[in-house]
Each structure stands twice: as structure tokens, then as C-alpha cells.
Amino acid sequence: MARWEPDARGRLQQAAMDLFQERGYGEVTVAQIADRAGLTKRTFFNHFADKREVFFANAQMFEESVLGHLAAADPDLRPIDAVVLALTHAGLELAPYYEFAKARIAVLAVTPELQERDLVKSAGMVVSVAQVLGRRGVPERIATFAAQAALSIFPVAAAEWIAHPTADFPALMQKTLAEFRESLAGA
Template sequence: MSRWQPNARGRLEQAALELFAERGFEQTTAAQIAERAGLTERTFFRHYADKREVLFGQAHLLEQAFVDTLTGVPESAAPIDALASTLETIAEQHFGHHERARQRQAVIMANAELRERELIKLASLSAALATALRRRGVPDPAASLTAEAGITVFKVGFGRWIGDSGERPLAYFLREALDGLKAVTAGM
């Protein structure tokens, strides 16, 4: 018999998402999250560096998946095509549940601090993608630009997917955004 209930992080993240959705991020204290998870405030801050971070506990997994997928694309592909392929793969493997993503995004968009945190996670993702591209032999500034373009496609496509009914998959909107970006940068 274990001394504590298992999956403390999972309980904290679930409790936090519920409370943020119910009463808002600012109106929720770390102690309340911990209490709902059957833990104490002190333990909350052992698992998460700050209150915002509890909503982004999986971010490093997503970043790793992006990097691994991009690294697995044949080097013969042009950088932008490798990134397009990566986005499609990630969309299928990590963003199947529309309603869940919508709720979570609604919580984030409702609070400026959470939006800031999301932006820096995307910036970290961009940096990781740029590093992976450089490993493929892409020089700077092309590597940074390609990575940032990929994040732009992801942001815009994801936003439209969230705003949509949920019928069409994320990959559809990512394709739309990529085609749109190509058209726009070509001067159309």
C-alpha cells in the first residue's frame, strides 16, 4: 500500500482546469487547487514552478513530439515541406479531441497571464524547431524563419480549428493556413 494517492500531477492539473473554468484563473488560489487534489499548497509548488504552469504540464511532451517528428522527415524534403509534414502528423496524434481543446483554450484566452505563458511555450517550440532544422543543415536565418513560419501556421490554423464546429480536423486548417501564408508572402 502506497503512502499517497498516485498521480499527484494529474490530479492537480485536473483540479486546476476545473477551477479555472468554474471561477476563473485569478479567482482561484493555489491552495484551492491543491485542496481539491487532496494535497497542500506547498506540494503544488513542488510540482509546478508557478500557478500558470499547471496548465502547461504536457508542453514539453508536445515539443519533444514536434522535434522527433521533424527529425524523422527525410532530409530530401525542403524545410517548409518537412515542417508541413510535421504539423500534419502532430495534428493527428495530439489534437483529436476538439471539445477538450476548446475548453482549455477558452480558459487560457480568458486570462492575460495564461496567454503570456502560452506564447512563451510557442516561442520555446519555435526555438526547438529551429535547432532541429539547423541539424538538417538549414542555415540561419532560414532556420529561424522557417520555424517561426511553422508556428504562425500552427497558431492561425489552431485558432480557426478552435473557432470551428469541430467537424473538420485540425490538419485541414493547418493546410489552409500554410497555403494562405505561401500566397501572402508571394505577394498575392
């Protein structure tokens, strides 16, 4: 038997997501989350730096997945294509969590506080992706721009996929990338 009930962190995440869906992020207090997980407010803050972070605990795994795919990508690919492909693959791995992703987006959509943190997470990912590109010899600024472009595309394609789960996600990514290119076009 474990010391205490196992996976305190996971229970906090679960309790938080449940409560956020039930009452909305703003109406939920950290004490209530901890309570539902059978823990205390103090313990919550041992596991998460602040109330917002509990919402993004899983998102980090997604980032690692993207970075993994990117590091393993064909070195001959152009930077932007490598990143888009990595995002596409990582995105496909999310398919089994369709319901979870949908709920997550629903909460995010109505909670400015979480949207704010979401921007930080995206910005952080731009930096990591750019770093990985850097190791391929891509100049820093180019790498950052490519990462930004690719990461701008992803949520758009993802939202469309959530709305039409039968759609072909890789195709959506390519279509969206084409639109981005068009937006910069070029005399």
C-alpha cells in the same frame, strides 16, 4: 499501495483545470487547487514552478511529439514543409482530446496571464524546432524563420479545426500555409 495517493502532479493538473473552468483563472488560488487535489500549497510549488505552469503541463508532450515527427521527416522536404508536416501529424494525434483542447482554448482566450506564458511556450518551440532543422543542415536563421512561420500557421488552422471538427486538418494547414506565403508575396 503507493506511498501516498498516486500521481500528485496529475491530480494537481486536473484540479487546476476544473477550477479554472468553473471560476476563471484569476479567481482561483493555488491553495484552492492544492486543496482540491488533497495536497498543500507547498507541494504544488514542488511540482510546478509557478501558477501558470500547471496550465501548460500537457503542452510539453505536444512539443515532444512535434520534434519527434520532425526528426523523422523525409530529409528531402524543404524546411518549411517538414515543419508544417510535423505539426500536422502532431495535431492529428490531438484529435482524441478534442474536448480537453476546446476547454483549454476557452480558458486561454479569457486569461491574459496565460496568453503571456503561451507566447513563451511558442517561442521556446520555435527554438527547438529550429535546432532540429539545424541538424539537417538548414542555416540557423533560415531555420528560425521557417519555424516561426510554421508555428504562426498552426494555431490558426487549429482554431478553425476546433470550430469545425469535421474539417480536414491537413488541408487546413496547407491552406493556411498558402495564405502565409501570399502575405509575403513577392512582385
